[in-house]
Amino acid sequence: MNTTSTATHTLSLIVGTVLTPDLSPDLAGVTIRNGRIMSLIPRRGPQRDAILAGTTVIDLGEEATLMPGFIDVHTHGGWGERYVDGPDSATLILRRRAESGCTGLLMTVGNYGRAPVSETLSGGESPWVTEMTSWLPGLGSLTGLPTGGARSLGMHIEGPWLNWDAWVAWGARGASGRSAILPEWDDFARMQELSGGSIRLVSAAPEFPGALEFISRLAGAGVVVSVGHTTAPPELVREAIDAGARHATHTFNGMQPLHHRTPGAVGALLTDDRVICELIADGAHVHPLMQQVLWRAKGSDRVALVTDATRWGGLAPGRYEDGATGRSFEVRDDLGCWSETGNLAGSGSPADRNIAVLTSAGGVPLADAARMASTVPASQLGLGDRKGRIAPGFDADLCVLAPVPGARLGGALPDRNGSDLRCILTIVDGEVVYHRAER
Structure with a gap:
């Protein structure tokens, strides 16, 4: 479902872990506007408050992991x-x-x-x-x-x-x-x-x-x-x-x-x-x-x-x-x-x-x-200059994974730590097109 548009305002997405795809422990999320990633949000420091000011913030919690779509x-x-x-x-x-x-x-x-x-x-x-x-x-x-x-x-x-x-x-x-x-x-x-x-x-x-x-x-x-x-x-x-x-x-x-x-x-x-x-x-x-x-x-x-x-x-x-x-x-x-x-x-x-x-x-x-x-x-596919990474100027095609209660691997595969990891949010071209209602 399309719940949020960045065509007229800036969206800030806050998570516990950011994979750009590299693990980036100093980052807490991204800001998005007009279908592109505007900036990376630091985990702490005065710059964080300045970036978040005047934006619509979606905080998905410490268990959430943001990665390229x-x-x-x-x-x-x-x-x-x-x-x-x-x-x-x-x-x-x-x-x-x-x-x-x-x-x-x-x-x-x-x-x-x-x-x-x-x-x-x-x-x-x-x-x-x-x-x-x-x-x-x-x-x-x-x-x-x-x-x-x-x-x-x-x-x-x-x-x-x-x-x-x-x-x-x-x-x-x-x-x-x-x-x-x-x-x-x-x-x-x-x-x-x-x-x-x-x-x-x-x-x-x-x-x-x-x-x-x-x-x-x-x-x-x-x-x-x-x-x-x-x-x-x-x-x-x-x-x-x-x-x-x-x-x-x-x-x-x-x-x-x-x-x-x-x-x-x-x-x-x-x-x-x-x-x-x-x-x-x-x-x-x-x-x-x-x-x-x-x-x-x-x-x-x-x-x-x-x-x-x-x-x-x-x-x-x-x-x-x-x-x-x-x-x-x-x-x-x-x-x-x-x-x-x-x-x-x-x-x-x-x-x-x-x-x-x-x-x-x-x-x-x-x-x-x-x-x-x-x-x-x-x-x-020749799209590596605008897709597949979390970086300023790249397309805001993103997904967020987090533990979902009751999710399992199924079949003969044993459930272990991380087996319940599933998508809870998807953004395409800066638009929130999917947001899991219950977690």
């Missing part, structure tokens, strides 16, 4: 809706994503290879492009617009240029039922034209014919290329990185598991500092211990926290029917989203719970989690 570059939907269902559905999702501290995101969409293999591998036309053109313009028009919640920062195309056999090869039950679609530059160019230039990130498997050239052209056009859903060995993954890939789609998932004799794609991704690795820190996709392994291998400045939220994100645990595919999915107590064949098929866990999992069960410091959730994705 989360930027999620991999999220498909929520609350029963998908971005591809149209601008109204997308706007609803964007608004509600602010409830978990998200201030900006890439709407993750794609075509998932349902056409017959003979058609898609024969070098003929790409009928799937026509299907995508029905919703690309509408979603592209949302980029950068206010929604009363999180803002769309563009789109992430996850599919069709993926190897769906990666699911089956590394433990998924049953066949994927999806055909291979070879990367064609003209197809992407048409999609980017229809989106109004809003496609910022593309996931691609490097093992297909023409994939390395495709990756190089995407990178040359300023699009972030992500290695994902792949059976590629580490040597080929390194070739993709040399060609311009700088991102890894939901690391550890949709690729060969890390093994000391056959390290697979993960081995190449963890050891190349040019690559930002996505992490779904819900505890279902990646065990908390492996979350710490990734953090220790890459460092907090080379990991981007993502939700990979499905259309069932935000809904209570239970079984849900997908009218578009005729399949059913179950959101379990661990907030993983499971298909009827027992395969993990996305997440239902919100971003703030993922932060709690990463810090309390995964042992990652909260300041590092803040960097991974905001600073890193902002920088990779």
Whole structure:
């Protein structure tokens, strides 16, 4: 809900801890006006009183932690809706994503290879492009617009240029039922034209014919290329990185598991500092211990926290029917989203719970989690000069986390100190778009 505007007055936000993302013990908060951070409020001293004079003060208490708003570059939907269902559905999702501290995101969409293999591998036309053109313009028009919640920062195309056999090869039950679609530059160019230039990130498997050239052209056009859903060995993954890939789609998932004799794609991704690795820190996709392994291998400045939220994100645990595919999915107590064949098929866990999992069960410091959730994705999207940090002149895209009574991790994860950390306030472009009513 929109409760406070800074268009005509100055707002002062006071908390117990400020992460800029760095832990800043001398700071007590920020002042905001006209959508920007005006100044940093010192914890004590005469300057503090001068800064606060004449401003509207929101004091959230000593247990509250202020950090840059989360930027999620991999999220498909929520609350029963998908971005591809149209601008109204997308706007609803964007608004509600602010409830978990998200201030900006890439709407993750794609075509998932349902056409017959003979058609898609024969070098003929790409009928799937026509299907995508029905919703690309509408979603592209949302980029950068206010929604009363999180803002769309563009789109992430996850599919069709993926190897769906990666699911089956590394433990998924049953066949994927999806055909291979070879990367064609003209197809992407048409999609980017229809989106109004809003496609910022593309996931691609490097093992297909023409994939390395495709990756190089995407990178040359300023699009972030992500290695994902792949059976590629580490040597080929390194070739993709040399060609311009700088991102890894939901690391550890949709690729060969890390093994000391056959390290697979993960081995190449963890050891190349040019690559930002996505992490779904819900505890279902990646065990908390492996979350710490990734953090220790890459460092907090080379990991981007993502939700990979499905259309069932935000809904209570239970079984849900997908009218578009005729399949059913179950959101379990661990907030993983499971298909009827027992395969993990996305997440239902919100971003703030993922932060709690990463810090309390995964042992990652909260300041590092803040960097991974905001600073890193902002920088990779070319927005690091105005988003992802708490500093004067930066966009006032902020979130506040604090202990919430009754909040727990769920599933098999034990509750520890910090497990109840959740979002209590979200500010987008200087506007309070979410304020938890009860704590």
